[in-house]
Amino acid sequence: MSTDVLAVGAHPDDVELGCGGTLASLASAGYGVAIVHLTAGEAGTRGTAETRRSEAEAAAAVIGASLHWLDFGDGGLRRGDREEDELIALLRQLTPQVVLSPPPRDRHPDHERAHALTKDACFYAGVGARGQGRPHRPQAVWSYMIHHPFEPRFIVDVTRAWDAKCRAMDAYASQLYNSKKPVEGPPTRVSSPGFRASVEGRARHYGELVGAEFGEPFFGEIPPGVTASSLLGGPA
Ligand SMILES: [Zn+2]
Incomplete structure (x- = not known):
């Protein structure tokens, strides 16, 4: 299947947390969805790279996405010419129309580096x-939200895909809190029940702004174009 949308993550679970609902919605509507993790999360406090790889495979299967890996180094993500060339090669192989990236400003520096790398690679892939x-060159690059909030350019109603997003997050049993499958290991911010609750709370907040139960916010340098009829609820 051809790829319509490619979501890029610095670490396994970034994509699922930020835009898992949007990806699952698109996949269930028949669009080709792909995920690329730029690292295996080998520097994480919990879970080995092997564990995180198998968790990522399970999460991608829940979403209905093909899965790709690059190896740019967790905890100091590299974004030199070599890494850019590898991402350009993947973009030319998959030819996505839309790319979803980590946000430009975030708590983890790897997320910011991944954003800059993705933005640059998407441009240079067209050269x-x-x-x-x-x-x-993809038509658009939109950033999903992970930690730091931003003023969204648009919000996607992911109510119908919320269950799939939750199951994709559950696949990351070594990383994220899961009431059914507690995992031993040092506590981290994202492994706390509070973080998991905040993911739902944030989705409810952004969903409510657009009259939906759950929503995922996105940022871009310029706003997306819409048709006049979409102002009246017609197709965008
Ligand atoms: Zn991350």
């Missing part, structure tokens, strides 16, 4: 003189 293969 024929750069690298190998046929140029392809």
Whole structure:
């Protein structure tokens, strides 16, 4: 299946937390969805790289996405020419129309580095003189929210995909709080019940702003274009 949307994450679970509902919605509507994790999360406090790989595979299966891996180094994510070339090669291979990236400003520096790398690679992937293969530039790059809040450019109603998003988060049993499957290990911010509750609370907050039960907010440098009829509830 061809790829319509590619979601990029610095660490396994970033994509699922930030835009898992949007991806699951698109996959269930028949669009081609892909995820690439830029690292295996090998520097994480909990869970080995192997564990996180199998968790990521299970989460991608729940969402209905194909899964790809790059190895740019967890905890000091590299974003040099070599890494940019590897991401450009993947963009040219998958030819997504839309790319979803980590946000430009966030608590973890790897997220900010992943944002800059993704934005640059999406532009350069369309430059024929750069690298190998046929140029392809995605039409848009939107950032999903992980930790730091931002003023959204738009909010996606993910109410119907909320169950899939929760099951994708449950797949990360070594990372995220799961009432059914407690995991031993040092406590971390994201492994606390409070963090899991905050993910739901935030989705309820942004959903409520657009008249939905659950919503996922997105940011971009410029707003998306809409059709006049979409102001009246028609197709965007
Ligand atoms: Zn992360």
